[in-house]
Amino acid sequence: DAGVTQSPTHLIKTRGQQVTLRCSPKSGHDTVSWYQQALGQGPQFIFQYYEEEERQRGNFPDRFSGHQFPNYSSELNVNALLLGDSALYLCASSDGTGALRPQHFGDGTRLSIL
């Protein structure tokens, strides 16, 4: 039973570029959440997708956008990259959006901005 998978594992971009990160949820899960984890910090919630719609959003600018596909996989897009966007981006999946539903995390995508 495959867990949450994220691709790519590492990515290097330059300021101003755009990036797309991908996430496949754990089998049987229909909800995907994205978190940004800066070095030495705890993860910060970006947004959550359920039924192909953004259901909840954290305090992130519109440069951060996402999408969920009919197979429940998800993408995180970041436009006009800034140096401060360098971080580990974590995807978490769950069965439903309720707070009691345990979130299963992938190993993340390490994004470095030069």
Add this chain to the structure above:
Amino acid sequence: AQSVTQLGSHVSVSEGALVLLRCNYSSSVPPYLFWYVQYPNQGLQLLLKYTTGATLVKGINGFEAEFKKSETSFHLTKPSAHMSDAAEYFCAVSDLDTGRRALTFGSGTRLQVQP
């Protein structure tokens, strides 16, 4: 707005010693509380969670945590540390009352276990 404070960014214990990682939360109503562990170059793994009912919660790998509403705390303990416990630990809260299902994390505590 809810928040989580983890006292001590680094904690070092000897193998076999008691592990105590501190977490205090700020929320308008009793939240759901979680502890996650993160090993190097990996995602987060759920150790345990408190929702309602018994305030002492047992998790995986011998860890447990006690919810104390009067102290707004949810400290993580383990009676005897193992070398394999060395990792980063995050306390997190989910506030149902405001409909926020997303997790709010603390800044983490790095646990070192000395031989």
